[in-house]
Structure formats: structure tokens, C-alpha cells
Amino acid sequence: MFFTPFFKMLLHKKYILYLRVFTSLVINRTFIPMTRRFLWLLTCCIVLLSACDKRMVTADNPPETNNPTTGAPPISDKKVQAGVQGIVTDANNDPLAGARVVCGDQNTITDQYGAFRFQEVNMTEAAAVVTVQKAGYFNGIRTFRVTAPGRDQFVQVQLLPKTTAGTFDATAGGVVAASNAQFIFVPNQVLDAANKPYKGQATLSYAFINPESNDFADIMPGDLRAVNDKNELVALQSFGMMALELQGATGEKLHPDGTNSVTFRMVIPATLRKTAPAVIPLWHFNESTGLWEQEGSAEKMGDSYVGTVKHFSFWNCDAQFPMVNFKAVFKDDKNNPLAYTAIQLTRNNNSSSYGYTDEAGEVSGLVPANEQVTISVKDQCGKIIFSKNAGPWSTDANAGTFNVSIDPDARLALSGKVTTCDGAAVTKGLVNIQVNGVHYETAIQNGNYATSILRCATGAATVVLNPIDETADKMSTSTFQLAPGNYTRDLQACDVIQVSTISLLLEGQTTTFTSPADSVLFTSYRSDTSTVSIYSLSAAQKTPGGLIRINIQLSGIQTGPSVSRYFTVAMNDGTYFSESLNITITRTGIAGEYLEGTFSGNVQKIPGNTTAPVSGSFKVRIE
Template sequence: MVKKYLWMLAVPVYILIACNKDMATTGNPPPVTPPVKSPISDKQVSSAIQGNVVDEQNKPLAGVQVKCGDVTATTDAAGSFFFGKVNANQMAAVVTAQKNGYFNGSRTFHIAAADKLQFVQMQLLPKKAAGTFVASTGGTVNTSNAQFTFAAQQVLGPDNKPYSGKVSLLYAPINPERADFADIMPGDLRGITNSNTIVGLQSFGMMALELQSEGGEKLHLDTSKQVSFKMTIPTSLQNTAPPTIPLWYFEEVSGVWRQEGSATKTGDSYSGIVKHFSFWNLDMPFPLVNFTATLVDAHNTPLSNAAVKLKRANGSATYGYTNENGTVSGDIPKNETLTLEVMSKCNMVVDTRNIGPFNDHTDIGILRVTVPNNEYLYFSGAVASCNNMPVQNGLVSISLGGTTYRSNIANGQYSISILRCVTTQVTAIINAVDQDANKMSTNTKLVTTGNYITNLSACDVILADFVNSLLNGQTANYTATDSISLYNLGSGYLLSAARKTNRDFIDFQVNDMTVGTHATSIALTNNGKYYSGNGTYTLTQSGTLGGYLAGTFTSSVKPDSTQNNGPFPFTGSFRIRITQ
């Protein structure tokens, strides 16, 4: 259990930016943190984020650790994850994804509006050995589209000492010509130049690299020596590739690219040198301007979680996803006419139009998008209270295939549009909440695509959340006046209760949602002292969206101190409503 104060959580949101065409790598992070202040504002905002992680075949990838700030989640069988509240940089929120056997995934984005739910998608590439060489003598490794030459005694081990054995070069090419390039590329293809200016990047080659010992240990480079490389330029870019191009490495913590060195064109390839293996990119910079638009369907309902692509005349593009209000925002090329395309979940264009050029920050307002009935789901209807009056203040949430969509109730009515390109039948979980009456309802419905009029009634009393605990005979009870939350980890939930008046908290993972007793680890702070230990929780009630988790827990915990005291018995009970 990670030691943290979960009542202070807050989340990111996804938006536009990426230019179609790139070169990259991943391995030992380079020295970062330049002496000058970043040109990207460090303003923090809160929001919510959900998303999917897929493999190289675009299939859901389970068991991926997804991180935003100091908060983590794990993808479920559908490759889905959810963060309820996380603090993030408004101009460059960063979500990373890690799984053994894969190169890290990363997504950087603007937050269009605080406290709104947004969507991201990442594709992870497998680490495959492209070739080997002996570290003591150096050597050359030829990959499918690149060549790397290593000097003698250039590789260092985990202990930072020279490594002399056989080294495997783990490699994954990232072709910027691919239709799914936006999901694969790290960050969002904004770069910081040597003059500390933020620019957009058009890539002419990208790849992922890492060094590994025969025993599977991660190795890195001696930065006093150089690795020379030669990379073939993607076919469609060879005629427009400039004779000299800047090199950029990816700074994972900040989520942006930084300029370092250059490469020279010879024939159909670029040649250059690097001193460390992180993600590298061969890109031409261009000036940026901030852009915002809001997408609605023919019913004037926001199109949430919709992929948006803005194509340049040279074929490169920027990308993003709309938030729950249908808003997409980010940095796009300045003073250029662009083609805006709205993409289906199957990466097909469902709407297109020209926009721009823009020479300053621009909000173009509402764009009405016509989506074929077989490409999306449309839910609408009335929401009534128990006395059959229209609900005036409330929220409807729909969970579909691991992704949540939601709509505010206006004058007793709601509507939600969901892009969906397959017609297989799936169960939608629909939860309606009357916030004034503190009542709700939960319904399920089998759906495919098309229009569904579903009237709802919010009549079930929303029971108060609580966590009651007993530590070595001393009670600590948490109620609605405190912070009690369930954070969706994809494969389960993190139960967290925290005081608003001090730093006392309780948290433990609920990895198995079935009624019964299951193992867990528990962490807490009581009167300023931190405790942790292993134990069990017993679920007596388990539900879906809008339902409740209820049960008891018991464990034996020890204080985090040098004193040889404990362990102490720690028991309790809980009931928390599932809202995500």
C-alpha cells in the first residue's frame, strides 16, 4: 500500500496535439530539468480521466499500471482505467502506462475544463530484441528500418559500472504513417526548443529503444560517449524531408519533447548521434496557437469521448478527444487552414470540414456533427422523482464496455450520445441521481446502436457512506463530513476514508468484488502516526454503478517507526456507494 493522502486527489483530461510523423526511443532517462523555467505554465487544476490501453493488435490490455501524478490504477479485462479526482497541469497533464514486456506509454494533454470527465487511449508496443552485441568491444545492430553503432565499453549496468557481456537491443518502430499513430506516440508532440520556446512538431521518424543484459537487467549508456544511428525515412515523407532536422528526446515527467542535436539526410535516411536512450524524435518545429471547439450531434447533445483529428496540408495532423461536454482543446498549427475530422471508434471519418487559419487563441464554439445511426448510441428520456415530478438537479451516468458517459439533468430530461462502430449487443448500466432529494435508481439495458428512449425514476434513498474503525481499542469513525471515496483501479477499487481537518486516513484495495472474504493490505494514519499491515475484507454487499460496497475488514498493523511495538489489531466496517 502506497503511503499517501488520498483525499487530496484530483485528475487530468485529454485534448489535442500531435503531429503525424515521428522518431522515438525509451530506456534510461536523460539528465533533465534545465536551469530556465519551462515555457509551459505550471498552473494546476482538478478533473477526471478515464481511458483504454490496447496492445499492438489494438486488443484490450489488462494489468497495465496507469499513473497520473502520484495516483495509480490498473486496467481491467477491457483495458479500461478510471481516475476520479487528480491534480494535473492544465497545459500539460500527463498519464503514463507501464506493463512488463512493453515499452512505456504516455499521453500529454490540455485540460479543457476543470472537473469534467475526459478520455484517453494508448497503445503499448512489445519489447522485441532486434539484435545483440558485446558491450566490451561494441558493435553494430541492424533493425528493420535503422542501424545503431555502439562504441566499446559504452554500456553501463544497473550499478552504473561498465558492463562487458552480451547486450540485446530491444526495439519497436513507430511509423508516423500509421492510422493508429496518435495512440502509439508518447506525449503530444509539443517540443521545447533550445531557446526555451514551445513549438509543435512534425515528425519524420520515431522508434523505441532499450538495452538489456543476458539476465534481463535494464542497461544504459555512458553519456560521455556517442551512439551513431541511421534511420530510413518513411516512404511518403522522403520527398519532403529537410536536409537537416532537429533531434528531440521525450521528457517523461513533464510530458514534452526537448531539443537536443540534429540529424542529416543522406539518400532515403537520416544519420545522427545520441548519448542516452529515451524516446527520440526527428521533427521539424512549427508555431502553435490554442484552439477550442465543442461537438454536438443532431440532437444538440454533446459528443463525449470523440476522437478529433486536424490535418495539415502536408498530411501531418494533430489529435485529441472531447470531454464529457463535447469540448476539445489544445495547441494546433498557427496560420494554417486545417481539415477537421471526427473519427469513429473504428477510426473511420464520420464528419469532416475545413477550419482556420487562426493567428491567436480561438474558440470556434459549437460544431454540429451528423453521425450515422449505425455508428453511435443515443440515450434520452425523462427523469422523475418519487412523486412523479421532473428532477431539476441531478445527473445520469451510463457505463458501457468499461467507459462511463454522463449528462446533467435539465428540466427533467437527459440525453447522452456515445460513438460506437460495432453492433454487437452489450449491457448498459444506467444510473440516475436526484441530488435535491438525495435519491437515485440503477437500471440495465441491452443495446446495440441507434436511438434508445429510456425514462428513469430516481426513488431509491441514497444511503450515507461510512467507515468505522477500531485500532487497539481506539475508535476512528468517518462519515459524510469527512472524505469517503472509491477510486476505480480497473481491476477493482481503492477504498479511501480521510479527515478534512487533519491527515488521518484509512485505505485498502478491494480487488475482488464478489461477496465473501478476500486478502488485502491496509494503510492508515491515526493521530499523525502511520500504520500498515496485511489483512482481509469481507464483502456482504457488492453492486455496480450506483450500488454499494459494504462489509467489514480486519488486520494486524504496525507503526512506521523505529520503535519495536505492535502489531496492533485493526478492525472495522464500511458502506460506500459506487459512483464510477
């Protein structure tokens, strides 16, 4: 008798077609146990009917704001200056060239190795964020704690392709069935960019992020730090994540209305089902803070979690636990820092957290409070080469230095003498090392240098060695193709180091950026087809006031006239100038030499949309 009115409502002609479609997609699927099928159908129909009773969201009735936390996030917003570099790959772990990378107020493009580098960026010390964007992929977002101001930090990001899960009529609503998940949309729930109901076929792009994956640390957004509904900072153990995005028939971006719920069912990874909680908090990812935020919960039904969401983002079914801050230093058996190395911390329940060491071999992050963990070091093939139990810690912990014995097949070891032009030992300086686009450096001590770089036995890499004699202001550049192994390479620093400069006249004021007081950089990358090289000159002032930075993108570095692909000047008051300019290159060369030229034209000032003439010159060392 209790269910009679409910099923009378279901027989209304408005829902007959929907239930037929839903039944064929859900009830007939074999991966829901028979005892749960009715429960899943009943849950979804209740959600559908209750959602349809709600007031329609239109441009005059905007979506609700969904932010369960109150007040500022419980994390320091202190800013520091540090470098950031990393590698971007696709799902096959192949490098992705031409991806846009954003950190702080700077952006760059990955090169042919999928590599990028920011020499100095202003970022949040406790939660710095790097965002990677490329057409056809969901954004890749990495959050990390800066180990120390001025040091190069390292991230690795694997982008997820936007795979079409299915389409549905936005006016009528419908069900989309992905490989391991299903989603229910109610009628008129989807809005366009103007917050008006979208009429037509909507496409759901979906990607599942599996905590069981060996690449989980490189795929997942953030670093598993989160803000719960009590505005507390906690750590998470994931039982499954998903990325969701809606598009219209012509590719325009759509979104749920923020009032009506989208019901989802997501299969729990096989090895996690026994320990998966009966009810688990839901978390969405805040791309601006780099933290997960608690919003709602999901219920375990058979082998799946069932829940509802009101907006699309990265979503996560996670258990939370208390944590403490942790740091440690990792060196090889010759006491060389293990820079940019993957570190894994595993709990007794086999869930793990991850991080990468900085240029000095230091890693900083969070570990479970009052639990013993296993600390592991991974090579670039993902193989564990070191493992040790540590903890428990009840307060913030400095675990000290770990020395790791490295198999010769898992590292590229470089050492040798560095001399001046007359053969004397260099007493003060360093050797810059670039391996397939990733930059390392090691100090010259008593005329010698040595470094150890974790590699994978997958063939030779392009290695560029650049010794610098800081006393004589001289340097040199040598390039090798080297497979993993031990190598002695004696170097000589003979070429005179010249400063890099970019000077411009804008609105009657001349400004000159000069290294090393200012950051003046040359970078290069290739398009997806690896047939077109794009070059960028950029500069940033380290002193307050005046210009913040300038960026010029070139289509080539051959001598002669050309037109810039892009030119922008950003001011510290928020205004900026942008336009393509005439470029004349008067001198070019290889890595270690200098690119020289001039530029001129008119730029648009924003805000205001006024036009201003600009001219200038550059002399920038080619990296």
C-alpha cells in the same frame, strides 16, 4: 593521401572483427542507395573511433547529464483538480486489462474493457500526464491540456510491445539491425544499474512509431509539444519516432554510459521522404514533464536519418513550428455534447495533431500559428465523419461550437423519461451512463434525459444506466446490451442513496472519509487471463490536512474473512503506511448496491520502518 592515416587506424586488430560484422549487416543491405553506402560506413566508423577515445564511465565517473534546456520549462505549473478516464489497448486495438495507470499521485488498474478512471486528480493544468505501465510493453504516456477544473478528461493509449531487435557483447560493442533501423554500440558503453560496465550479452528492445499510422495519436508519447534548445515551447511534425531500452542476460535494466554515443540509422516513412529536411532536430521525451526536449540533430542520408544519442528514451526526428492555443466545442445534430471524441487538425503539408474532447464536448490544445487547418471528427473506428477548414489564427483562438451530423450506425443515442417512485417527473438530477467501462453523464431536464455517444458498428456494448434524483436522494441501476442505434429507455429513480464511507483508527487517531465531501470509490478489474477479479476501495480527502488517501485491494467481494492484496495509507507530510490486512466482508451485492466490512492488522510506517496497528470499517457503493 588525406584518408591514409584514418584507414591505418581501422586496420588495428581491435576493429577488424567489428568492421566485418558491420559490413555484413549494413553494406550488403539493399535499402541504402549505392552512392550513400560508403558515406554511411565512413560516418559510423568516425563516430566509433572518436567515442573510443573518450574517458571510460564508471561508478566513480558517472554519466554526463544530457539536458540542453536551461531554466524551468516555458509552461505554467498551475495545478487543478479534474477527473481523467480512458482506454488502453494493444497493437491490435484490443483492450488491455491489468495495466497500471498513474496520474498525479494516484494510480489504478485497467478493467476487462481496458478502461480506467480517476474521479478527481491533482494535475498540471497546461500539461497533465497519464502514464500506463505493463510488463512486456514500453510505457504509454499521454500529455494533455485540462479543458476546465472538475471536468472529466479523456485519453486513449495504445501500448507498444517490447520487441527484441538484437543482442551484442557489451564488452566488445556491436551492431544491432532492426527491421527499419540500425544501432552501433562501442566497447564498454553499456552500464548496469550501479553505473558499472556490464559484462555479457545486452539485448536491445526497439519499437518504431510511424507518423503515417492511423493510430499514431494513441501510440506516440506526449502530444507533440516540445521545448527547443532556446527553451521555447514549440509544436512538432514527426518524421519518425523510436522507443529504445536495454536489458541484460537475466532481464536486468541497462543503459548507455551517457558519454559515448550510440549511432543510429532510421528509415524515413515513404510518404515523408520528399519533404524530410536535410538536417532535422532530435528530441527525447521527458516522462516527468510530458514534453519533448531538443537534443542534437540527425542528417538525411538516402532514405534514412543518421544521428547519435547518448541515453535511451523515446526519440523523435521532428521539425518544429510556432503555435497558438486553440479550443472548440463539438456537439451532435441534436445539440448533445460529443464527449470523449477524437479530433484531428491537419496542416496543408498533411501532418496532423490530435486530441480528445472532454465530458462537455470541449477540446483544448495547440494549432499552427498563421496557418489554415482542416478540423476533422473521427468515430471509434477511426473513420472521419466530419471535416471543415478553419483558421488561420495568429493569437490564441476560441473556434466556437461545431455541430456534427452523425450517421445512426456511428452512434449510440439514448433518451427517455426519468420519474420518481410515484411516477412524477424528476426535476433535478442526472443520469450516469457506463459503456464498456467508460463513464458518461447527462443532466435530467424537465423529467427527460438525452445523450449521444459515438460508437462503431462492431456489435453490442454493455450499457449501465444509473438515474439519480438529487431532490429525493434516490437512484436506480439498469443494465442493457445495446448495439449502435437510437433507443428510448424510460427510467425510475426509487432506491435510497446512501453515503459511502471508509473509517480507520491509526496511531490513536480516527479518520472517516464520507462521500460526497470526500472522494470514496469502488473499482474493479481483471487479470490478463480474465479469470481473477481484483477489487479496490479508495478514498481521498478534499480538505487540507490529515490523510491524503487510503487504498485497499481485495481479491474478491464475497462475504466472509479474507486477506487484502494490498493496503496503503498516504499522509500529506510524505509518510505512508503499507501492509496486507485481515478483511471481513459482511455485505455484498451488484452494481448500485453496497460493499460493507471491516479490516484490522499491523502496518509498516515509511520512513522509519516502525509498526503501527490499524483497524477500521467500510461501506462503499459498488460501481
